[in-house]
Amino acid sequence: MTTPASAQFENSNDRDKVLLEIQDRVLWLAMQMVHYANKVRPNPDGAKVGGHQASSASIVTIMTALYFDYMKAGDKISVKPHASPVFHAIQYLLGNLEASYLKGLRAFHGLQSYPSRTKDPDGVDFSTGSMGLGAVAPNFAALVHEYIRTHDFASGPSHRYISLVGDAELDEGAVWEAIAEPAMNGLDNILWVVDFNRQSLDRVIPGIRYQSWKDMFSANGWQVVAAKYGTRMQAAFAEPHGELLRQCIDELSNEAYQRLLRLSPAELRKWLPLKSGYPREMSELISRRDDRELQDLFRNLGGHDFAELRKAFAQADEAAGPRVVFAYTLKGWMLPSVGHPQNHSVLLTAEQMEELRNSLGITAEEIWSGFHPQTPAGLLCREASLRLKSPSHPPTPRKESVFPTSLHSSFSGKTSTQQTFGLILTSIARDLPDLAKRVVTVSPDVASSTNLGGWINKVHVWGRKEKEPLPEETEPTALKCRESPIGQHIELGISENNLFMALGQLGLSHELAGELIYPI
Numbered sequence: 001m002t003t004p005a006s007a008q009f010e011n012s013n014d015r016d017k018v019l020l021e022i023q024d025r026v027l028w029l030a031m032q033m034v035h036y037a038n039k040v041r042p043n044p045d046g047a048k049v050g051g052h053q054a055s056s057a058s059i060v061t062i063m064t065a066l067y068f069d070y071m072k073a074g075d076k077i078s079v080k081p082h083a084s085p086v087f088h089a090i091q092y093l094l095g096n097l098e099a100s101y102l103k104g105l106r107a108f109h110g111l112q113s114y115p116s117r118t119k120d121p122d123g124v125d126f127s128t129g130s131m132g133l134g135a136v137a138p139n140f141a142a143l144v145h146e147y148i149r150t151h152d153f154a155s156g157p158s159h160r161y162i163s164l165v166g167d168a169e170l171d172e173g174a175v176w177e178a179i180a181e182p183a184m185n186g187l188d189n190i191l192w193v194v195d196f197n198r199q200s201l202d203r204v205i206p207g208i209r210y211q212s213w214k215d216m217f218s219a220n221g222w223q224v225v226a227a228k229y230g231t232r233m234q235a236a237f238a239e240p241h242g243e244l245l246r247q248c249i250d251e252l253s254n255e256a257y258q259r260l261l262r263l264s265p266a267e268l269r270k271w272l273p274l275k276s277g278y279p280r281e282m283s284e285l286i287s288r289r290d291d292r293e294l295q296d297l298f299r300n301l302g303g304h305d306f307a308e309l310r311k312a313f314a315q316a317d318e319a320a321g322p323r324v325v326f327a328y329t330l331k332g333w334m335l336p337s338v339g340h341p342q343n344h345s346v347l348l349t350a351e352q353m354e355e356l357r358n359s360l361g362i363t364a365e366e367i368w369s370g371f372h373p374q375t376p377a378g379l380l381c382r383e384a385s386l387r388l389k390s391p392s393h394p395p396t397p398r399k400e401s402v403f404p405t406s407l408h409s410s411f412s413g414k415t416s417t418q419q420t421f422g423l424i425l426t427s428i429a430r431d432l433p434d435l436a437k438r439v440v441t442v443s444p445d446v447a448s449s450t451n452l453g454g455w456i457n458k459v460h461v462w463g464r465k466e467k468e469p470l471p472e473e474t475e476p477t478a479l480k481c482r483e484s485p486i487g488q489h490i491e492l493g494i495s496e497n498n499l500f501m502a503l504g505q506l507g508l509s510h511e512l513a514g515e516l517i518y519p520i
Contacts, residue, residue: 016306021377023064024360029089030056033105054332054343055082058197065309068384074159078126078134080166081114091122093370094385132172138163140505142190150485153515163192177495190322197331198254223319227302227312227327241281248276258339265291303327422451429458438517442490444499460487
């Protein structure tokens, strides 16, 4: 009988050592997939293949932590588009992808450049090709999950809906429309993780934007957690004069930090004191470390530290309502192009790939391989695979009645299509209860002008809590917006983007939760 991987570790430090081994293999496979597609695979027409090695490298630790240490069965995740190679490398190690696919990144009928639900073979939860849209899809999927739960269509444990977002993606207007959507208030199963590498496609993001983004999330009811510094950096802060190092790094601009992390150790010893208000004490502090230790310390951010990520995810889980973790990372982490403003599309040379392989301790025979199943890393991969796969399929929706093809209603005279639509919905609510209970209407604050009044008055507006009692209106109104957990109309704010994102996830309800509902 195989011993579960979790039983192999006496403490989290032992587990983290194995996670480091898995992380390094994920990094290598992701880099190798892009390298093979561009430099090795036959390319008769010479067309650009491309790929994003630097963007993938920044997210490797976070994704390793999520899949191999944090997520559970039923959790759904949206992966930032440029991390596609990392996603596929992880699915390979989990046993969800055949090895032959690794050589087909961006090939015809091969693995997609951005994760795709319909084209990739390894279980993508959300397509993320359009910037901003994939990021917010889990929000609306969580809304669908909650709607189904309150209507007693399905029972069972609550699942997390996770969005892994690059910080430059926070420039997308669709992101903030979704975050500000009142229907999201109080949803406890939404988690965003921001890959906070402070770079966009062509530049270092100017200014320190964390505080403004934090304030915007907080103002909309989100709980904000930061994983800024790794454990080694935090230990250095606790040393004599260590607070000066924290103060110095905290006060560095994004541009200055990114430039300093690319310096040689000798240059870093020169520039850190120059950037500190206490140069003598800073020089004394960093002199306690050799060149390698100093450079590793300066790059020890929370998004590359399993202990810090575990702490941040645990803190997020304890918070009420939607939550976001800002995980500080380095774009191009462990690559020669780390932190360079134009590293977005830079590809490693064959010589640099060999240097990376040697530095990660991967033999020439292992360039496309996972782990032996009986090694600690192999056992942990197996444990994660079993944990994430069960149950493997959503339940089949219960069998419903056969719906008629016509309604016993007639209309005479002239009427608008909107009026007719409203009458049809009212007839369905009255005459076809099996169908009606699975119909949900959605509108962006235009229910009255789209003639949904009769339907809404009968089925009520959906809300997770009953509204507070208020005095009756003295004037009769055509639209009575009584809220109920079993209401069947979702009223959104005035955002067309949110409307269509909600409709899209409602239309995928069977795949998300095993229950079929009909959105209008």
